[in-house]
Amino acid sequence: MFDIAVFDAALRMATPLILAALGGMFSERSGVVNIALEGILLTGAFASVVATWYTGDPWAGAFAGVLAGMLVALLHAVVTVTFKADQIVSGVAINLLAAGATQFLMWVIWDSSSNSPSVAGMAHWTLPESWGGFARVFNTVLGHYPPLVYVTLAIIGIAHVTLWRTRFGLRLRATGEHPEAVDTLGVHVRRMRYSGVLLSGALAGLGGAFLALNTHQFVKNMSAGRGYIALAAMIFGRWNPVGAAAACLLFGYAEAVQMGLQGQHVPTQFVQMIPYVLTMVALVGVMGRARGPAAVGKPY
Amino acid sequence: MKRWTAIANVIAPVVAVLASFLVGGLVVAAIGESPLRVYAILFRGAFGSVDAIGYVLFNAVPLIFAGLAVAFAFRGGLFNIGGEGQLYIGSFVCAWVALTLHGLPAPLLIPLLVLMSAAGGALWAALPGYLKARFGAHEVINTIMMNFIAVGLTGYFVIEVLKETGQMTPQTAEIPAAGQLPRLAGALQSIGIPLPDANPLNASILVAIAAIWLAWFILYRTTLGYEIRAVGFNPKAAEYAGINIRKTTVMTMVISGAFAGLVATNEVMGFRHRFLDNFSSGIGFMGIAVALLGRNSPLGVLFAALLFGMLNTGALEIDVFTDVPRELILVVQAVTIILVVVGNEVLQRKLGARRSA
Numbered sequence: 001m002f003d004i005a006v007f008d009a010a011l012r013m014a015t016p017l018i019l020a021a022l023g024g025m026f027s028e029r030s031g032v033v034n035i036a037l038e039g040i041l042l043t044g045a046f047a048s049v050v051a052t053w054y055t056g057d058p059w060a061g062a063f064a065g066v067l068a069g070m071l072v073a074l075l076h077a078v079v080t081v082t083f084k085a086d087q088i089v090s091g092v093a094i095n096l097l098a099a100g101a102t103q104f105l106m107w108v109i110w111d112s113s114s115n116s117p118s119v120a121g122m123a124h125w126t127l128p129e130s131w132g133g134f135a136r137v138f139n140t141v142l143g144h145y146p147p148l149v150y151v152t153l154a155i156i157g158i159a160h161v162t163l164w165r166t167r168f169g170l171r172l173r174a175t176g177e178h179p180e181a182v183d184t185l186g187v188h189v190r191r192m193r194y195s196g197v198l199l200s201g202a203l204a205g206l207g208g209a210f211l212a213l214n215t216h217q218f219v220k221n222m223s224a225g226r227g228y229i230a231l232a233a234m235i236f237g238r239w240n241p242v243g244a245a246a247a248c249l250l251f252g253y254a255e256a257v258q259m260g261l262q263g264q265h266v267p268t269q270f271v272q273m274i275p276y277v278l279t280m281v282a283l284v285g286v287m288g289r290a291r292g293p294a295a296v297g298k299p300y
Numbered sequence: 301m302k303r304w305t306a307i308a309n310v311i312a313p314v315v316a317v318l319a320s321f322l323v324g325g326l327v328v329a330a331i332g333e334s335p336l337r338v339y340a341i342l343f344r345g346a347f348g349s350v351d352a353i354g355y356v357l358f359n360a361v362p363l364i365f366a367g368l369a370v371a372f373a374f375r376g377g378l379f380n381i382g383g384e385g386q387l388y389i390g391s392f393v394c395a396w397v398a399l400t401l402h403g404l405p406a407p408l409l410i411p412l413l414v415l416m417s418a419a420g421g422a423l424w425a426a427l428p429g430y431l432k433a434r435f436g437a438h439e440v441i442n443t444i445m446m447n448f449i450a451v452g453l454t455g456y457f458v459i460e461v462l463k464e465t466g467q468m469t470p471q472t473a474e475i476p477a478a479g480q481l482p483r484l485a486g487a488l489q490s491i492g493i494p495l496p497d498a499n500p501l502n503a504s505i506l507v508a509i510a511a512i513w514l515a516w517f518i519l520y521r522t523t524l525g526y527e528i529r530a531v532g533f534n535p536k537a538a539e540y541a542g543i544n545i546r547k548t549t550v551m552t553m554v555i556s557g558a559f560a561g562l563v564a565t566n567e568v569m570g571f572r573h574r575f576l577d578n579f580s581s582g583i584g585f586m587g588i589a590v591a592l593l594g595r596n597s598p599l600g601v602l603f604a605a606l607l608f609g610m611l612n613t614g615a616l617e618i619d620v621f622t623d624v625p626r627e628l629i630l631v632v633q634a635v636t637i638i639l640v641v642v643g644n645e646v647l648q649r650k651l652g653a654r655r656s657a
Contacts, residue, residue, distance in 0.1 A: 035440075075638075085641040088379055088440055092588050093637035100630025107625035108331055228444050235441060267460060269452035276445035283437040 006256050011145065012214065014245075014252025015152050016041065019207030020230035021237065021244040022159045023200030027073075028239060029163065030196025031176040031295045035091025036076045037204050038227025039098030044069040044208025046102040049218035050109065052119040059122070062148065062209040069205015070198050072098065077197040081190055084299035095227075103220055116218040122146050148210045155203070159241035172196055176293030179300040189300050204230070232279035239292055251275040308647045309595045316593070316639035317607065324632040333624050342629075345617025346610040354485075354499040360609030361566045362387075364508040366587025367594060367601040368515050369421075369560035374596040375519055376552030377532035382428060382443025383560040384584025385450030386421035390561025392454040393420030394568045395575035396462065398475035406478040413479050414507060414565055421561020422554045424450060429553025433546035439553070451578065458577045470577035481507075481570040502570030511562055515598040518555065528552050560584065589637045595644075608633065 020037045027034035034040075047068030052061030072094060079090040103113065110116050126143040127135035142150060163169040174182045175192040183189050204227070211226070212218050233251055237243030251274070258271040325335030346356050366383045373380035380386075394417040401409065428442035455470070464473040481503040488495045495501065519525040530538040531548045539545050563583060568575055590608055594600025611633060615626035 033440075035444075079638060079642055083642045083645050085645045088381070089588075089592060089641050090638070092381070092585065093592075093634055093641060096585065096589065096630065096637065097634030100627050100634050103627040104327070104625055104631055107627060113625065113627075225448060228448070231441070232445060267456050269456040273449050273452045276448045280431070280437070280442055280445050283441060284431055284435045285437075 009256035010253040013255045014248045016207035016211040017230045017248035018245045020204040021233040023203030024234045026196045027200035028296050029172050029176045030193045033087040033297050036094040039095040040069045040072045040204040041208040041223040041227045042098045043072045044205030045212035048209035049116050049212045058213050065205045065209025066202045070201040073197050073201020077194050081193045118216050121216045156245045236282045312643045320632050320635035323635045341621050342614035345614035354495050354501040355613045356609045358501045359612045360605040361508045362563045362583045363590050363605035365562045366583050367590030369556045370587050370591035371596040373556035375532050376528040379440050380556045383587045385447035386424045386557040386560035387563035388450040388454045389424040390417040390421035391564035391568045394564035395472050398479040402476040409479045417561045417564035418558035422558040425553040425557020429550040433549040472575045474573050504565040504570040507565045512598045
């Protein structure tokens with residue numbers, strides 16, 4: 001249960017969660033709840049497989065996943081920021097739309113109602129063994145996981161610095177806490193919120209791409225609630241990049257353990273429930289209350 | 301002003317539905333089919349025979365319950381996104397009680413099961429309601445989390461405890477006949493409506509109609525309903541007027557969850573006659589769509605559920621007779637909701653009314 005294989009699996013499970021959770025964090029920090037993470041993951045997964053299938057290049061697929069995620073996020077931003085409609089309602093509608101549209105297009109493109117044909121996955125970063133000791137170290141360290149895992153680990157650091165150490169991050173946080181004050185100081189509230197939501201689309205879209213490329217195909221409704229788990233991780237991690245990523249690793253670990261237990265006579269359902277129960281506990285505040293940005297959910 | 305709001309409440313959803321059909325038509329045209337032909341087949345599939353209409357009603361029943369759950373909570377200012385979990389718990393409790401009390405006669409068992417279904421859903425909704433009232437924990441996140449927990453719990457119990465012996469399918473044994481709601485085919489045939497015996501429309505539709513009336517009655521004819529609407533309209537003013545916000549919040553969720561739990565009357569008592577693991581496939585989430593389209597009024601929920609029931613029924617015909625997949629309907633439904641939401645905001649701003657309670 002604690003060996004390296006389980007850790008490997010946990011990191012792979014956690015990668016799409018981390019990307020989506022960081023996305024959700026940027027969105028909520030700007031003051032927009034993003035339940036649409038689930039639909040963005042799904043759309044990103046779908047777009048990445050379509051692009052990989054047409055071009056044969058999984059990196060083009062990842063790029064398409066990011067773009068598709070941003071497109072869905074743009075819809076969420078238009079509905080909630082420009083039209084000031086309810087953010088949760090918009091998210092729910094977008095999730096339904098993503099489920100319907102991906103199934104519809106899957107049928108149009110591949111004439112299938114269940115899954116896409118198999119596509120190329122991302123090749124691991126490797127150097128030829130003939131390069132000697134350096135190549136061996138490189139391959140062990142950076143060639144062990146699919147490249148997007150390392151990209152994701154880097155993004156955690158970048159997100160942390162962006163949120164806490166840049167002018168953009170300060171403005172984003174302020175917009176989520178007190179939009180009126182930010183507006184008075186001459187910062188464009190809508191622009192900040194659009195940025196936050198679009199960032200969430202790009203990140204969750206990339207998460208979807210990892211999800212699909214890691215299994216080499218798109219499967220109907222393959223996000224399977226991961227967008228909601230990411231949301232839970234974001235809350236459990238207190239709207240902080242590092243905290244959210246740590247929560248995703250914990251939830252990914254629970255998923256990996258649960259998969260390892262399958263087939264043995266252990267009720268895996270209870271292991272699956274861990275993320276959800278922990279999130280509720282965090283919200284109620286047994287270990288210090290998890291509290292989001294003050295103005296999250298309120299149109300401005 | 302009030303009259304205009306009322307008119308907008310009807311016009312906005314109708315325009316949204318028509319516009320989303322237009323969008324769906326464009327999608328159909330884009331893949332080279334005739335939208336008119338596809339829609340003609342859709343409507344024929346939904347209204348072309350008594351059998352089809354029976355299916356429309358059958359498909360609408362769970363959506364009525366799930367829609368009422370969301371709409372009722374909305375009136376109290378709460379967003380119950382946990383209908384899915386509540387209907388699982390309600391359905392499981394229903395099947396469990398039915399299998400435990402198999403000696404009871406129908407006149408006792410059927411009302412008891414209806415009550416237990418509602419109680420199961422109410423219980424599952426009461427916790428997020430309490431957490432909101434006591435700790436201010438957001439009900440949206442908690443109800444989402446409890447959806448997953450409900451699926452896990454019922455999955456565990458149906459596989460490990462109550463699974464039908466000798467079966468691979470994760471489902472309970474059949475509930476006793478005394479706990480089953482009758483199909484309506486026989487009764488309708490005797491008054492001259494030729495609904496085929498195989499049609500699954502059952503007496504749970506009567507429960508659904510009663511639930512619509514009950515939701516209206518509680519909201520508009522009882523003190524509790526007045527308090528619920530007051531809290532939903534303006535919690536600070538309601539508190540100032542002496543309304544106990546905490547109690548009202550919990551009660552709103554309890555009643556909302558009870559409506560969701562009643563999905564069991566159709567799925568367990570009327571149709572499957574057992575609890576099947578993972579049976580719902582999103583009824584609770586479609587309830588959100590139904591409530592939004594119905595502008596959160598009990599009667600609106602009825603019309604929206606009928607529309608969605610019609611679309612779901614006609615979708616099967618599209619699958620069979622055209623080159624367009626039935627997922628087209630999912631797209632149309634989702635576009636409808638987005639348009640309703642946006643259209644509603646625009647209209648409200650135009651009318652200058654902040655809320656339409």
